[in-house]
Amino acid sequence: MKSVSLKHKFKQLNWPMVIFTMLVFSLLIKLGFWQIDRALEKEQRQQHISELSQRQALSLAQVLTLSGLQDGINDLPIQLKGDFVGDKVFLLDNQPNKSRLGYRVYQIIESNGDAILVNLGWVQGSIDRNILPEISPITGQHTITGHVREVEVGIQLQAQNLTNPSWPLRVQQIELDKFSELIGKKLLPFVVYLDKKETIGYIKNWQPIVMPPEKHRAYAFQWFSLALAWISLMVWAAIKMAKKDRSE
Template identity: 35%
Template sequence: MRIKLFGRHFGIHKLWLLITVTAFIILSKLGYWQLQRAEEKALQINQLQQLQQQGALNWQQLAVLTAAEADGVLFAGEGRWLKPFVWLLDNQIVDGKVGYDVIIPVQSTAKSRPLLVNLGWVAAGIDRTKLPELKIPEQLQLRGLIRSKVGGFRLGPNTEAEGWPQRIQQPELAQMADQLPVSSYPFLLYQQAASPFLPHYQAVVMPPEKHHGYAFQWFMLAIAVVAVAIAAARRSGRENEQK
């Protein structure tokens, strides 16, 4: 198929036209999706900042919050490790090294509701059959960020061994709570203060600026696809004119 536009002839193949239009639509949608993600991240950051400006909550204030209300708040308090429960969250990479996040339940008093706490990262050994030796103090000063939306997709069973410490693939809070003698809070504290391990949690991994950058790349690719198609059609038109 040939068309004349602005005094120039363009040779258009229907199949290539369909491919070009499809690619342009897909790339444009990916660009808009990244813009939407940037807006979501900006809103999330703003919400976290507003919550943290309110200051850290204590045990009494924490006790009256639902999981949704507690998500994103700061918490500070002293607690005692509920022995012997320790979960090692597998496949955590820090500075290019593989290790575990150490999660324990902490109580304000001997009979109080425990709070699950991610104390931070510890390196894994070369032999996966041997878990790292952990030195967890009985008394801890907690200060960190509470999140109720944790965990993610996994394949296979969550736990790989019985006894303690226990290696897990995802922090499934309900499942972890069922293993305790006392029901725990339905959220997880990420320790940010002094810890026997390495705190590394980031509430927002990819900032809005990166999403804007990815959106720009997708839009440029969409424009490039159209430009290449137009150039190819123009070349085909010139060749037909010469015949």
């Protein structure tokens, strides 16, 4: 009789709701573990950056030699000597700094026949979108130190139209292939971010790690809490529904 009763209860289960409940629960748990993985990745990168900060700056030739390695070249310290191309300035749009919107300023430096895009820092923008900030391009030969960063192109809702450019050129993303076509010369596949101690350039507020590991763990805790709250709510709803059915 007991087995028959269990089979009867088993058949009475609202299986679509059970499946939906478990799918949502599994998704929330997965998001929590994903945030934990991201926290571990950030900790490893922090350690890597700390180790690199103790190293002497590499030459461009040394960086290019290392570019094929599995670990990549992100965050490597570099020293460049070359000539800035003063007539080509890129302004990366929608860049915040202390609750203010502005631009990151990029110029090209040519060193031993290679062209490299350099992040010179941040400048504040105008409320009027038709007004671009006044930029005094860097010209002449300079020796600069900075860190290498490979470009990651994010999701674009609409492709950038860079035909008939006027300089300085406002852009929504750094796309080295398209920039290369504009200047008629192949840019190397990374950007150099100036060190904060450099006197040339603008406000150097770039952070290699935007979201620290602690924040990822906080998000993980939130996802796990939501998973617990969700499964508790659905169990409570199921018990309440069962009691209601028995009373009828």
